[in-house]
Amino acid sequence: MTDEQHNQQRLFAAFTPATATEWEQKARKDLRETPLENLTWHTYEGIDIKPYYAQEDIANLPFLQQKPGDFPFMRGNKTGNNLWQNVQQINAEADGKPAIDKAADALQRGADGIHFVVKQPDQFDVAYLAEHIALGKYSISYTVASQPKAFLKRLYQQLEQQQVSHRNLKGFLHYDPMTGKGKLTEEESKEIVSILDLTKDSPEFYGVTVNGSNFSNIGASVVQEIAYTLSATLAYTDRLTTAGESLESVLRNMQFTVASGTNYFFEIAKLRALRLLWSAVVEAYQAEPALAAKLRIHSATSSWYQTTLDPYVNMLRTTTEAMAAVIAGCDSLTVSPFDSTFKASDEFSERIARNVSTILKEEAYLDKAIDPAAGSYYLESLTNALAQKAWELFKEVEEKAGFENAYDSGFILGSITEVSRQKFKNIANGHDVLVGTNKYPNPKEGISFDPEELIQSADFDTTRAAYPTEVMRMATELHLRKRSRKPKAIVAQIGDIEKRHINATFAQEFFSCAGFETEQHRFSTVEEASDKLTSTAAEVIIVAASEAAFAHEFGPRLRNHHAKPTIILADDPQHMKEEMVANGYNDFIFDGCDMKSLLAAVQQRLAQDEENGNA
Helix, strand or coil: CCHHHHHHHHHCCCCCCCCHHHHHHHHHHHHCCCCHHHHCEECCCCCEECCCCCHHHHCCCCCCCCCCCCCCCCCCCCCCCCCCEEEEEEEECCCCHHHHHHHHHHHCCCCCEEEEEECCCCCCCHHHHHHHCCCCCCEEEEEECCCHHHHHHHHHHHHHHCCCCHHHCEEEEECCHHHHHCCCCHHHHHHHHHHHHHHCCCCEEECEEEECHHHHCCCCCHHHHHHHHHHHHHHHHHHHHHCCCCHHHHHHCEEEEEEECCCHHHHHHHHHHHHHHHHHHHHHCCCCHHHHHHCEEEEEECCCCCCCCCCCHHHHHHHHHHHHHHHHCCCEEECCCCCCCCCCCCHHHHHHHHHHHHHHHHCCCCCCCCCCCCCCHHHHHHHHHHHHHHHHHHHHHHHCCCHHHHHHCCHHHHHHHHHHHHHHHHHHCCCCCCECCCECCCCCCCCCCCHHHHHHCCCCCCCCCCHHHHHHHHHHHHHHHHHCCCCEEEEEEECCHHHHHHHHHHHHHHHHHCCCEEEEEEECCHHHHHHHHCCCCCCEEEEEECCHHHHHHHHHHCCCCCCCCEEEECCCCHHHHHHHHHCCCCEECCCCCCHHHHHHHHHHHHHHHHHHCCC
16 A cells, blocks of 8 residues: 555545445435425536536546646646736727837736737837837737738838847737638638748747637537637638648647636636547547647636626626636636726726736645646536537537538527527526626616716627626616616515515515615505505506415506506416406516516606606
């Protein structure tokens, strides 16, 4: 027996080994009347997550004994430490000089690299860039939507003038029309070939970037992001090799950009599954297996989960997202400022974003542990499940003649839309929680920006998960600014305390999230409630009643209310909907209802009242 085995035996001597069956028996006993099966989580990826995992769940996984640095590199290609680059993203307008100055300052304040989003590539001042930033020392990357070849040529010429070897260049070029619009024109194909020709002798500068976040940031599932990123990569590879580029050169210059979302464990498993499947692709090309290790992964916190309301919560979201990417072994990381959804970020929000990586390194020491997820029954099993699901979808795309044809036929965007609609629905009915937006609102929050101006702005991201809810809230904010007060929603609780409390709380939280001033009033009888509420100023009255008779009586009694409020029943009327509408109810609120449509109807009523001049 080795010393390690002996120490483990001593450490666990006080504990009796338990099988998965014994765990299940214990769980069923503790749950009493709740079936254990009810705790299974059905995900957007089509993977059912059990309430617990045991050693039996990973017993037959082929990659279990592999170490970091071993093919197929599921655990990454890092062997000494888990270092990643802290990359700050900066928008560069016109000649980019203010952005370059900001970048130079950020590099002195903790950033390891800069990612310029270059708006006008032909105007960007590469001479000023080279003068103020040591391009051979720092990782400097560029996103350009057009003219990538001309931009790179100017950059390389500037390096030559400064006698800086292009071999010392670090960073990447992000030019990816494939994932953005599903196909390449002939001219775009030529541009990609030229980019590879220019960058293939710069070993630390990646010229072929495939942007998987174009899928996840419009609501795709993790499985879809993995599969479609791989499929787009194949499309690029085929284009480049057909144009005469060597397969080795293509594979050595490949980078994936992926978004890291708030589904913590799934995001950890995502990068592991992505590397695993990329190795399978490299192997299928019959290329040198070691080339799979050359893949570079740049992670950025997800825009899909960023919110405009209660924006400080974004600090927590991006920290969770960053941790997931780091634990999964990303090569570089960009953290978005918490206020980026509604204004140009300032020095404070940029510093907070930049410091997330610094804290994860200097205080959490996450740079010291390679693949800390190794051995976790859940994460190892989840990695395998994601890889299998993504590989199946990847093969389905290839059977449709590849990425470009599958995109052109509507399959790719159609499948993503199907998932995103379900996500929007679950956010609208409260099943999926966006803290501060559709649940747990900040009652003291004040909106500092102009809601109408923001909604109409071309920079306002309408693809985010929170967008539909935010639009409704901003409509309420406009009502506040026109009338100098928030619209009021009163929840009238009538009857049995326990039952009415559940429906009343649900309704009150919903209207609080929508920006209404909310109050709860408790009444013993319908007569008491109607007498007191008939003269109370409120735009919305929600009835939470424990008995059907109460609900039937209340609506007719409020028909004479002077303000003609919207009257909502906090219950599912099922087959009695027409009858309840006839009794004076305008709508119904309950767990699982269409909250978006309900609030839209309320906002429309408010707008009509304003047009009619009602106070």
